[in-house]
Amino acid sequence: MTMIYAAIRSVFVFFLFIGRKARKTRLFFLISGLPVVAALIIQTTRVFTAGSSVDGPAVFTVILMAFNLQFLILVLALFYGTSICSEEVEGKTLTYLTTRPLPKPAIILGKYAASALFLILMVATSVVAAFVILHIDRLFDAGAWLAMLRGLGVLALGLACYLAFFTMIGTFLKKSILFGLFFCFGWESVVQYFPGTTQKFTIMHYLKSLLPAVTLGGEKLSFLVFRLEPSSAAASITTLLVLTAVFLALAGLIFSRKEYLFDD
Amino acid sequence: MTAFIRTEGLSKWYGNVLGLSDVTLEIGPGITGLLGPNGAGKSTFLKLITGQMKPSIGRATIDGRDIWNQYPVFKRLGFCPEQDAFYEEMTGWEFLRRLLGLHGFPRAESDSRAEEALRFVELSGDKDRLIRGYSRGMRQRLKFAQAIAHDPEIMILDEPLNGLDPLSKRKVIRLIKEYKDAGKTIIVSSHVLPEIEALTRTIVLVHQGKILARGDIHDIRDLIDKHPHMISVKTHDSRNLAASFVGEPTVSNIRFGPAPDAVVFETKDRDRFFALLMRLIAERKIEVEEITSPDDNLQAVFDYLIGK
Amino acid sequence: MTISEQGYLHWKGTFVERTFPWWPIARLGIRLAFKRKFFKFAFSLSFLPVFFFLAGIYVSERLDDFQSMLKGADRFLKVDPAYFKNYFTSEFLLFMMVMLMVLAGAGLIADDLKHNSLQLYFARPLRKRDYILGKMVTVFFFVLLLTLVPGLLFILFKLLFSGSFAFLAEFPWLPLSVLGFSLCLTLFFGFYTLLISSLNRNRRYVSILLFLVYIFSDVFFGIFYGIFHNPYFSLLSIKSNLQQVGAAFFKVKRAYDIPWIYSFLVLAGIAVVSALVLRRKVRSVEVIK
Numbered sequence: 001m002t003m004i005y006a007a008i009r010s011v012f013v014f015f016l017f018i019g020r021k022a023r024k025t026r027l028f029f030l031i032s033g034l035p036v037v038a039a040l041i042i043q044t045t046r047v048f049t050a051g052s053s054v055d056g057p058a059v060f061t062v063i064l065m066a067f068n069l070q071f072l073i074l075v076l077a078l079f080y081g082t083s084i085c086s087e088e089v090e091g092k093t094l095t096y097l098t099t100r101p102l103p104k105p106a107i108i109l110g111k112y113a114a115s116a117l118f119l120i121l122m123v124a125t126s127v128v129a130a131f132v133i134l135h136i137d138r139l140f141d142a143g144a145w146l147a148m149l150r151g152l153g154v155l156a157l158g159l160a161c162y163l164a165f166f167t168m169i170g171t172f173l174k175k176s177i178l179f180g181l182f183f184c185f186g187w188e189s190v191v192q193y194f195p196g197t198t199q200k201f202t203i204m205h206y207l208k209s210l211l212p213a214v215t216l217g218g219e220k221l222s223f224l225v226f227r228l229e230p231s232s233a234a235a236s237i238t239t240l241l242v243l244t245a246v247f248l249a250l251a252g253l254i255f256s257r258k259e260y261l262f263d264d
Numbered sequence: 265m266t267a268f269i270r271t272e273g274l275s276k277w278y279g280n281v282l283g284l285s286d287v288t289l290e291i292g293p294g295i296t297g298l299l300g301p302n303g304a305g306k307s308t309f310l311k312l313i314t315g316q317m318k319p320s321i322g323r324a325t326i327d328g329r330d331i332w333n334q335y336p337v338f339k340r341l342g343f344c345p346e347q348d349a350f351y352e353e354m355t356g357w358e359f360l361r362r363l364l365g366l367h368g369f370p371r372a373e374s375d376s377r378a379e380e381a382l383r384f385v386e387l388s389g390d391k392d393r394l395i396r397g398y399s400r401g402m403r404q405r406l407k408f409a410q411a412i413a414h415d416p417e418i419m420i421l422d423e424p425l426n427g428l429d430p431l432s433k434r435k436v437i438r439l440i441k442e443y444k445d446a447g448k449t450i451i452v453s454s455h456v457l458p459e460i461e462a463l464t465r466t467i468v469l470v471h472q473g474k475i476l477a478r479g480d481i482h483d484i485r486d487l488i489d490k491h492p493h494m495i496s497v498k499t500h501d502s503r504n505l506a507a508s509f510v511g512e513p514t515v516s517n518i519r520f521g522p523a524p525d526a527v528v529f530e531t532k533d534r535d536r537f538f539a540l541l542m543r544l545i546a547e548r549k550i551e552v553e554e555i556t557s558p559d560d561n562l563q564a565v566f567d568y569l570i571g572k
Numbered sequence: 573m574t575i576s577e578q579g580y581l582h583w584k585g586t587f588v589e590r591t592f593p594w595w596p597i598a599r600l601g602i603r604l605a606f607k608r609k610f611f612k613f614a615f616s617l618s619f620l621p622v623f624f625f626l627a628g629i630y631v632s633e634r635l636d637d638f639q640s641m642l643k644g645a646d647r648f649l650k651v652d653p654a655y656f657k658n659y660f661t662s663e664f665l666l667f668m669m670v671m672l673m674v675l676a677g678a679g680l681i682a683d684d685l686k687h688n689s690l691q692l693y694f695a696r697p698l699r700k701r702d703y704i705l706g707k708m709v710t711v712f713f714f715v716l717l718l719t720l721v722p723g724l725l726f727i728l729f730k731l732l733f734s735g736s737f738a739f740l741a742e743f744p745w746l747p748l749s750v751l752g753f754s755l756c757l758t759l760f761f762g763f764y765t766l767l768i769s770s771l772n773r774n775r776r777y778v779s780i781l782l783f784l785v786y787i788f789s790d791v792f793f794g795i796f797y798g799i800f801h802n803p804y805f806s807l808l809s810i811k812s813n814l815q816q817v818g819a820a821f822f823k824v825k826r827a828y829d830i831p832w833i834y835s836f837l838v839l840a841g842i843a844v845v846s847a848l849v850l851r852r853k854v855r856s857v858e859v860i861k
Contacts, residue, residue, distance in 0.1 A: 006368065013363050021353045025775065038795060053800055065796050071791055079780050086776065094347035096410065099314055100366040103340040158814055177779055178675075186785075211633065243739065256333060258318045262347060 011110020019118050026085075028076060031120040035064045035072070039130040056134035057144060064130050065151050069207060073123060074184040080115040081166025082176035084108060085251075090261045112167050112248065112262030119159050127152050144180035151211065158207045161240045167202070171254040192228075199229065203243065206236040207224045210250045268292050269313055269449060273322035276308050283308040285473040286322070291451060295444045297460035298453040300470035301570060306453050307346070309470065311570065312424050313451075314343045329386065338365065342416035346423045346453075347434045349394045356382060356406050357391035360413055367414050381413035384439065386432075390538050400427040408436060418449045425459050437462050457563050469569055482516060484565050491559070491568045492516050492530040498554040502527040508544055512537075525553070593698055605676035612618050614675055618668040622722040625659045626729055633733040640790025642650070643816040651730055653743055657822035660719060660753055661815040669761060670786045672714055677765035678778040680707045681765070681854065686773040690854065704766065704850055711762040719757050723750035746822075757814065760839050766808075767846035770853040786810050803828035806835070813838050 011243070019025050037058070046054045085108065088094035097107050131148045138144060169183075170176045192204040199205045209230035269291040276283040284305045300306045313315040313324045315331045315338070324331045331337055340465065350358060360378035369377065382388045385405035389396065398406065404427045411419060421440070425433045440463060444450055454460050461465065461481070468478040477484045485493070499505055506527045509515045514537060517530035533538040545552055558564075605611050632651045640719065659665065684690055693703055727747060730739050740746070768781050793809035796802070806828040807813040813835035820832035 009364050010368065014366060015364060017358070018351055018353065023353070027777070031784065031788075034792065038792060041796070041798060059799055063798065067795060071599060071788070075780070075784060081777075084774070090776070091351075092345075092347045093351060094345070095314075095316065095345045096345065096350075096363060097366070098316060099338050099341065099343045100363065101335050101368065102366060103335050104333065175610060178777055181671075181674075181783060185750075261317075 004103055004106055005107035008110045011097075011102065011107055012113045015111045015114035016117065023116065024079075028079070028119075029125075032072060032076065032126045033129075035067055035126050036129045036133065038067075039064065039093055040135040043133050043136065048175055048199050056136070057138070060131055060134040061147065061151075064134075065126075065155075065211075068123065068127060068151075068155055069158065069211075070204070072126075073119075073155055073162060074188065076119050076122065077159055077165050078160030078177070078180040078184055080119055081163045081172035082180055084111045084115060084167045085170045085255065085260075086174075086176060089262065091186065092262045093262055094262075104256035107128075108167065108251050108255045109248060110123060112163065112251075116160055116163055119163065119173040120156050123155050123159060127155065154207055155236070156211045158203070159212070161203050161207075161244045161247070164244040164251070168247045168251040169253050170256070173227060181193050196229070200231065203240070206231060206239050209233065268322070269326055270322045270328075271313065271322065272314070273435060274312060274319050274324055275321040276307075276312060276317060276319045284312065287475055288322075289468065289475065289478065291468075293447050293449050294445075294466060295440060295464035296450060296452055297467040297500070299455075299457070299460060299467055302455070304470040305473040306470050307422070308473070310451070314341065314420055321334060339414075340417045342411035342414065342419045344411035344419070344424050345420040346426070348400070348403055348427075349406075350403065350406070351394040353394065353564045355392050355394055356387050356398070356402075356409075359406065360410055363410050364413055369378050369414070377413050377415075381409040384412070385409045386435075401429055401432055404428055405436075406431065408468065410445060412439075412443075415436060415527055416448075419443060419451070421450065421452045423454055425451060425454065425456065433459070447563060457550045457566060467565075469566065471570055477565070481565055483558075484569075491564075492532045493534045493537075493557060494528055494530055494559045495541075496523075496526055496528045496554070496556045496558055497541070497552060498526045499550055499552045500525055501548075501550050503543065504548075505550060509540070510538075512540065528558070577580030582635065586653075593702040594706035594709060597693075597703060598709035598713070601676075601680060601707060605710065608675060611672070612667065612676040614671050616716055618672060621659060621662055621665055622718075625655070625722070625726060626803075628725060629730050630733055632702070633730075643717070651739070653746060653749065653822040654824045656723060656726065656746065656750065657818050657824045660757070660822075661725065661818040665718065666811055666814060669715060669718065669757075670783060673711065673761060673765045674779045674782050676714060677711055678769055678782060679775040680710060681766060681769040682773055682775045683777045685770070685853075686775075692828075700851075700854055703854060704716075707766055707769075709760040711765050711833075712758050715758040715761050716754060720751065720754035723754060728749075742810070749821045749823075753818055756817060756821070756839070759843065760814070762848035763843040767842070767849055770850055783826070803830050804834075805831065807838050810839075812841075 001251065042054060042059055046056065088097065127148065127161060131144075132139065135144055149215065166176070166180055169179060172177055188202050188204050192199050192202045192208070205228070208228050210233055230236075269285050269289075270412070271289045274287040274289075275285050287309065288320065298306050298309065308317070312319055313331060315333070316320055318332045319482075326337050327338065329337055352360070357378060360381055361374050364374035364377050365371070367374075382391050385408055387402060387409065389487055390402060397407065404424070408424055410419070411421065419440075420482070425436060428436060436563065438539075439458070440450060452460065465481045465482055466479065467486075469476045469483070497505060502525050505530075506518050506520070509518060509529060514533040515529055515531045519528050520526065529537065537561075541555075544550065629651050644809070670844060684693070690703075694700075713742065724747070727750065731737060765782065768785065769778050772778050790809045790811050793805050793812055796805040796808065806816065807830070812828065816826050816830070816832050816835035817839065819827065820836075826832060
């Protein structure tokens with residue numbers, strides 16, 4: 001067990017170093033900064049428009065978190081997750097990893113861990129920055145900070161789970177991006193609104209179940225909870241963690257059994 | 265500790281296409297050249313013995329341990345792949361250091377090993393440049409460096425001299441020979457026959473997924489009965505010399521040229537021919553300028569066996 | 573005799589005026605696109621609206637036969653310029669065009685950058701504009717098949733099913749609108765795809781970016797519009813801009829009350845940026861003499 005852990009750790013450090021300098025990290029940091037830009041625009045307009053009815057915190061909770069949850073983490077997890085294996089195969093650098101004394105699953109898990117860290121940092125930076133901008137006049141509201149941290153926790157869990165899913169997909173599908181797009185903007189976007197047990201077949205259902213019911217002006221307005229029949233928090237967290245573990249285990253298993261041939 | 269690579273009935277199919285068929289080999293310490301035309305199965309063989317692919321039938325082992333999915337084997341194995349691929353955003357130094365980190369070496373040792381490997385392939389001066397800025401030759405040397413940095417007992421080198429200038433080639437050939445002298449097991453795959461000849465006389469010749477021949481180049485040549493040995497003798501008295509061999513039953517063909525005063529004999533019994541030749545030279549005091557065997561080389565072996 | 577390095581050099585001969593020097597590039601792009609399994613499926617799927625709208629045209633001429641099934645829905649089957657606008661700017665069609673660009677267009681320039689093919693192209697008697705035009709025509713081919721061809725077919729079948737030229741007499745400018753907006757869509761998607769394809773050597777990044785930019789532009793429009801209810805935020809969304817311009821071409825009421833020319837300028841701006849970026853990115857190896 002110690003050996004596996006040491007192997008995962010060494011791969012994690014390896015890809016942490018590479019990821020720091022990678023162009024894609026910069027690109028996706030920029031993309032994850034879009035909500036911050038939106039927050040700036042909204043807050044600036046609010047400040048310079050007399051009698052503006054826009055409520056910064058409401059915008060943050062209802063809209064930006066919705067964007068982060070329904071789009072950003074999906075896109076980030078899709079790209080990074082499918083790249084974990086595909087990048088090494090397409091770049092023909094897989095040989096350097098598989099000819100080291102490392103258990104094959106450790107390669108996948110170590111790279112997953114490094115990717116997860118980058119993604120969580122990206123999203124956390126974006127969320128905290130947007131939160132600060134939109135709550136500039138009530139930064140000492142502990143309740144708001146707690147709600148933000150809770151939301152961030154949900155996003156982190158979501159990232160971990162989606163990243164694990166796409167890592168698994170990337171280990172055996174060549175056209176993983178295409179499948180991923182259909183999954184994110186087809187399956188997840190549609191089935192989450194299905195009635196009854198059906199919606200439990202989406203990861204998004206469990207993430208939304210962890211969000212507090214959102215009210216705005218006394219009425220539930222958020223489309224985040226539209227048609228949601230929430231599961232309990234405990235069940236949601238457990239399911240998400242179990243799914244993450246299962247996806248990662250499958251990814252490790254597939255990666256260790258499969259042969260990857262380079263296109264010559 | 266000497267390392268042996270063994271394959272038993274090693275075969276690999278890509279769907280319905282046979283990549284490698286029933287290869288049983290033992291490769292021990294020293295340099296073994298792996299030869300064959302494009303598509304012969306060399307890369308397939310190397311991928312199987314470096315654990316990149318799983319055999320369809322048979323097994324490949326290092327000292328009795330299967331290679332496929334047995335990662336501890338890679339502590340003793342260094343592989344220089346053919347493809348020109350790197351983590352381009354890294355410097356040469358970072359690349360080697362980080363790969364050594366994957367071997368479990370502590371940081372200080374990784375640093376010193378990386379330093380040593382870079383010094384050996386003469387990349388110390390460019391170690392802090394990004395790999396994307398390296399020339400073809402530098403990239404090839406870096407690939408070689410990552411294969412040797414952890415001082416493996418077994419080195420598998422796929423086209424290691426690709427893209428190197430003549431001086432670098434000589435240096436790498438010398439290094440490979442030094443590793444051989446240290447008792448390491450080295451497999452070198454190449455299309456370029458003179459390079460293999462410069463490295464070793466022990467070859468494995470692969471064609472259409474099968475082993476056509478293996479062993480010493482000259483021993484293999486001796487076994488190729490279908491193609492008599494050619495011996496070229498350059499002397500002013502070439503016609504008389506030729507006339508002396510006309511009645512000799514082991515000489516199947518005599519022709520003159522291409523060089524002036526040269527006569528080429530074809531014989532199936534090289535030893536008997538040389539014995540006769542020496543006797544004639546001594547008896548008749550013939551002045552011989554040169555005796556060569558134009559086809560006692562790897563190119564000829566390759567051509568005769570592959571059927572060109 | 574001196575030996576000189578011949579390597580890859582700019583074409584030093586005189587350019588002979590060939591009819592279509594870009595055609596081999598376009599032909600290759602189209603052929604490669606059809607070799608992809610998923611592309612054929614996606615391309616076939618993109619024609620679904622064509623069949624539905626054609627069926628709608630047929631039904632509109634046979635309303636009596638379908639009266640029992642329609643039950644008041646016949647007002648939706650009025651074949652007029654709005655019908656055409658609905659086809660050309662339908663969410664499904666625009667989305668499928670983006671997917672087709674992801675499948676067939678992502679690697680158009682990205683793959684050439686990755687494999688250093690540009691120097692091979694420009695060692696032939698090929699100008700930069702021929703190369704870019706060849707790549708564009710690959711995109712044009714697919715987009716026109718989904719826009720101009722169905723648009724003209726709708727008009728043709730309307731005339732055939734109605735048995736008279738009354739439709740054309742009522743809307744004589746409609747064929748020009750179909751042509752104009754088809755060209756607009758074609759040029760936009762051509763520039764958009766090549767812009768993003770030239771930004772990176774990795775087809776995977778380009779695929780994601782092609783999709784992301786389109787989707788995120790619409791999402792952010794939704795966010796800002798939801799907060800501020802200002803129609804000018806529709807200029808942020810590629811989809812909304814295309815729909816605004818489409819409404820203008822077909823003389824239909826626009827969804828957002830802003831001058832359509834603004835949307836057109838946004839789309840034209842993207843094309844200009846694309847042209848500038850392509851000018852910079854598409855270059856052969858510099859040969860130092």
